[in-house]
Amino acid sequence: MPSAPLRALLVLNPKSRSGSSADLDAGLALLRDAGMEVEEVASSSPEETREAIRSRCGEFDLVIIGGGDGTISSAAGVLLECKLPLAILPLGTANDLARSLGIGNDLQQAFSVIAANHRRQIDLGEVNGKYFFNVANIGLGVMVTRELSDEVKQRWGVFSYLRALGLALARSNQFRVRLMIDGQKRVLRSIQLAIGNGRFYGGGNVVDDDSTIDDGLLNLYSLRPQRLWELLTLAPLLRGGRHDLARRVFNTSGREIELVTVPEGMEVHADGEPVTRTPAMFRVLPRVLEVVVPQDAPGLSANGPEAAENNLSGQ
Known part of the structure; x- marks a missing residue:
């Protein structure tokens, strides 16, 4: 007997920088030709996205989210709660999670990946009980996010991040941070800390040249206070994740990272959204979420789950 079709819920954020309706129609036709039953629902807020998934938790085999990193990140908790796999349509400005998964920015490529339905388990980050996929920021990164209005992102696209960085650099202030990284203490002065x-x-x-989203680790870097021209000379290393080559950057990794800042109560942004304030406890949740990825996803550990297990066991 023929197998039952895979039932997919497609949640679209109409505010995202998206492809044309024709692109979406062609992609949906591809999914249906692959034997999927796809039901579409529009969501204009994280709350609507979560409710759309939670209210029909047992009716679908897969959730496809079309939107940016913030939209996708806001659904992480309900996906875990419902034990539902995730597929991504990169309709945002940065689409960093799609990059980490080896999907990239091409919409038709993303539809092809979903149609093939190859899956892997990935990690989630958690800070003060809030989940994130990509990176959490304190300091300069938060100021960059403040400069990124929806209007700016629509107008400038990915270059909006460069524009926002330039504006934020002129206003950055240093802070003190006390870290506890897997039981090891460290005290720093910083203008930007990212996990x-x-x-x-x-x-x-x-984030780090060796990082993957399924390695069972959090990667931290902190920029020491420095002049504007010194920051600008670091730009190529920061872009490529080679912070280890610069003495003005502190790098480490761990499974649990606790931090306290002076001043207290600094904003923590994760995946481009404000989520909590310091003090903050970070931890990694290894391989807790199933996602649809390319067959040979370049953004994942070369040896799959076995590589992540080795990191966790310290081998």
């Missing part, structure tokens, strides 16, 4: 679960953030910047 990454995925590989990419901020429109294609690399």
Whole structure:
């Protein structure tokens, strides 16, 4: 007997920088030709996205989210709650999660990946009980996010991140941070601290050259206070995740990272959205979410789940 069709819920954020209706129609036809039953629902807020998934938790085999990183990140908790796999249509500005998964920015490529339905388990980051896929920021990264209005992102696209960085650099202030990284203490002065679960953030910047979204680790870097021209000379290293080559950057990784800042109560943004304030407890949740990825996804560990298990066991 023929197998039952895979039932997919497609949640679209109409505010995202998206492809044309024709692109979506062609992609949906591809999914249906592959034997999927796809039901579409529009969502204009994270609350609507979560409710659309939760209210019909047992009716679908897969959730496809079309939107940006913030839209996708806001659904992480309900996906875990419902034990539903995730597929992505990269309709946002940066699409950093799609990059980390090896999907990229091409909409038709993303539809082809979903039609093939190859899956892997990935990690989630958590800060003060809030989930994130890519990166959480304190300091300069938060100021960059403040400069990124919907209007700016629509007008400038991925270059909006470069524009926002330039504006934020002129206003950055230093802060003190006390870290506890898997039980090891460290005290720093910083202007920017980032903790990454995925590989990419901020429109294609690399968290760490060795990072993957299924390695069972969080990667941290902190920029020491420095002059504007010194920051600008670091730009190529920051873009490529080679912070380890610069003495003005502190790098480490771990499974649990606790931090306290002076001043207290600094904003923490994750995947481009405000989620909490310091003090903050970060941890990685290894391989807790199933996602649809390319067969040979370049953004994942070369040896799949076995590589992540080795990181967790310390081998």
